[in-house]
Structure formats: structure tokens, C-alpha cells
Amino acid sequence: MDGSTMTDLDLTLSLLRQLRPSDVETTMLPAACYTSDAFFEWERREVLARQWHCVGRAEEIPETGDCLGTEIAGEPVVVARGRDGQIRALSRVCQHRGQVIPCAPKQSCKGFICPLHQWSYGLDGQLVGAPRMGDRNVVLLLRESVRLPSLPIMLWHGFIFVSLDTNVPPPALEKVEPFWDGYDEPHMKAVPPVVSDQTLPWNWKTHVENFTDAYHPEFVHRGTHDFAPSVLGDGGVRFTEMAPGDAAILRSVPLLAPDGGMMRDGWGPEAMFPAIPTLSDWQRGHLTFVMIPPSMTLIFAPGVIAYALIRPTGAATTLAANDRVTGGGWILPKTTLSLPDFAERAAQVREGGAKIWAQDVPVNLAMQAGKSSRFLPAGIYGPLERTLQQFNQWLLQAYHKALGISLGGDGCRPVEAASSPAPGTRLARL
Ligand code: FES
Ligand SMILES: [Fe+2]
Incomplete structure (x- = not known):
């Protein structure tokens, strides 16, 4: 500092400068990253404007x-x-x-x-x-x-990505590629999400943290998510490794029976969007949740690839569009789209998604509110929260890059080998 008073933004950036990758394995990022208007303006200018x-x-x-x-x-x-x-x-x-x-x-x-x-x-x-x-x-x-x-x-599998910065290399999405296997893309068509002009009253990071959190469905989504549990004997959620520079964070959870999907009451055995026969047995028995911060999430399911578009708009405002929030956001086989009762099926998927969303809204509000508390803890991460730690790593790398800090010696800790696919293994062989 040059003798002038340190602002709250200076303080937050100073805290970020001091954080090492190993720190955010065990603690949350500073609360101001979720609540401060000045920090959001900095994040928008220095980080979000440099992403795809x-x-x-x-x-x-x-x-x-x-x-x-x-x-x-x-x-x-x-x-x-x-x-x-x-x-x-x-x-x-x-x-x-x-x-x-x-x-x-x-x-x-x-x-x-x-x-x-x-x-x-x-x-x-x-x-x-x-x-x-x-x-x-x-x-x-x-x-x-x-x-x-x-x-x-x-262009990535038909998705259009745009950057404001001509010097930013394309995002590293290789780890997502195996999950596209078996989806017959030329014979699939998108039902785009309805664009919303109604913002959600929480930070974009709060929004995607809820999406990626494998720990909360058992408690928050009782009755709607039990069919896709994170804990199931020795075969529950599986994570993937996160290398510095990775642009995707993902986890897979098993379905209690193959070919399940979204129904009127949430995830269940009688999927409204029929399973795609060209998928592997593994794919027909799992959901894979992918986040590509800061702008999108995807769910690879046996009958559909569901996607959401996310737009950070303020410290505590976010726009989001998908089947849970506004409707649509599906890539479906044309055979599914031409089913005579497709409209009724789509309505049931929306109803199931809306029930899950209704369970998420109060916890997102409460998580955002907690960020302003004087009693906010530093945070403790358990084994089901690996993707939260990985998101912290992604954020810290982006913040450090914006601050001109290169990655130090204690980069991302790889996840345990038992929970990640062997390198090069495609899903069909899992
Ligand atoms: S500002 Fe004059 S034409 Fe656009
Ligand atoms: Fe949730």
C-alpha cells in the first residue's frame, strides 16, 4: 500500500494472495468473494472477462x-x-x-x-x-x-462459447469427452433453456456449489434424489482428478436401477426420457454432473444431456436457465422428441426438476446468508465434498492468475486412485 487506507477489496485480495492451493483444500474462500460488490466488480473485470x-x-x-x-x-x-x-x-x-x-x-x-x-x-x-x-x-x-x-x-459439441479476451486459450475439457461417448449427437436435438430476466438472489458460486455438492442430496433432496445416491455401499459417488488448468469439475453417481431418469417426483426408475440404447451399461446406470465454471452445468443421464446456462450478474444476483429454473435445457434423441406424448413427458420432467429446485432454493438462500455472518466458519470438507475443493482450486487459480501469481509447488492434490477412472479408460469399459 502507498500509505492510503486499505479498502475491503484490498483486504480480500491480500487474503487471496496469501492462500496456497493446499489451504483451500481445508477451508472455504473468504466470505467477501460471495458478498462484496467491490469484489464482484473486480472478479468480473479480472476473472470472468477472461473466461470462456x-x-x-x-x-x-x-x-x-x-x-x-x-x-x-x-x-x-x-x-x-x-x-x-x-x-x-x-x-x-x-x-x-x-x-x-x-x-x-x-x-x-x-x-x-x-x-x-x-x-x-x-x-x-x-x-x-x-x-x-x-x-x-x-x-x-x-x-x-x-x-x-x-x-x-x-464450438464444443454444438455449444457456442465466447470470450471477451483474445489471449485466453480454449478451456481444457478433455476429461468430459468420454461422457459424450454413445450419445448419437447427429441424431439429437436441443430444447434450449428458456432465457430468464429474473435474477436469483445469490452469488454465482453459491449456485454452482449447490449443483456440484454430492453431500447434500441425501438430506435436502429426500424423496427426489434417493434414486441417485452419493452413498451406496462401496459404489457411491466417484470423482475425477483435477489438474491445474482443468476447466471442468465432475462427479458421477449411481442409479438404483439402469435406465432411470427424471420423473414427476424427481429421479426414478420410469424415466420420462427413454434411455439411449447406444450408451454403455455404465452410462445407463449413472448420472454424471459436470460444471464448466463460470457459465454452464451439464448432467449426462441415460436418456438426456441436461444443461444449464449461468450468468453471474452481481455479488448476490445470478441468472440461470434450465429445466429446474425456467424450463428446457435438454439435448434429446430426435426419436424422443417425436414421441406422441413428448409434451406430457417434458412437463413431468419439469415437475420433477421443479421439486428438486424447490428444495434447493431455501438452502441456497441460507448459504448466501451465512456468508454475511460474523460466525461464518472457515469451513470443513468431508469425503463427499471433493468437487467443492476442486472448485476452490479452480477459483484460486483464476484469482491468482488475475493477481499475477503463478501456481506454486503445492498444486492440486489428486483424488485417491480408487475414486477416479484409470487414465485413458473410456466409459464403455468402466
Ligand atoms: S451511437 Fe450514434 S449511431 Fe450508435
Ligand atoms: Fe441440490
């Missing part, structure tokens, strides 16, 4: 001019399919004087027009028109030099 964010699926914008309007780390962004068939991500900040160009979550258009002075841009972001700026030569010169800033995109 899933914004939807390529099949949502199949035609020229189809667009997805969204925000990434507070930046207005549009993803559009151009005349050449390419998907591009563009900033929606007009390059005249900076007005944000509106775009619905999903729309179709020929280009983008800024409402303020009607400057217009093509689907590739190039300036097309600038009324009353001068003669033709002036406009031609502008057209040569002005375009909406284009952003890097990445």
Missing part, C-alpha cells in the same frame, strides 16, 4: 441472420450466423459514440442498427451505413475502418 462463456447452441441459430443477444461479464454481446454460414460473436457497443445496440435473446435480422443515429452494421460486424456523416467518400472511408469488435468463439 457458453451462450447457447449452434442449432439455435441455423439460418443466416439468426442471432442470440446476451451479456458476458457485463458486456453486451451478440452471436450471429452470417451470410457465409459462419457463426460470429460481436460486441453490441456501437462504434460511433458507444450506444448499446439492443438485441433480443433470440431474433432474426439482416444486421444491427444502432437506435441513436441509425448507424448500421452487417452480420459480420462491418459498418454498412452512417447517415448524414458526409458524402459517399466519407462513408466509404468509415466503412473501411469501423466495425463492431469481434470476439473469439469456440
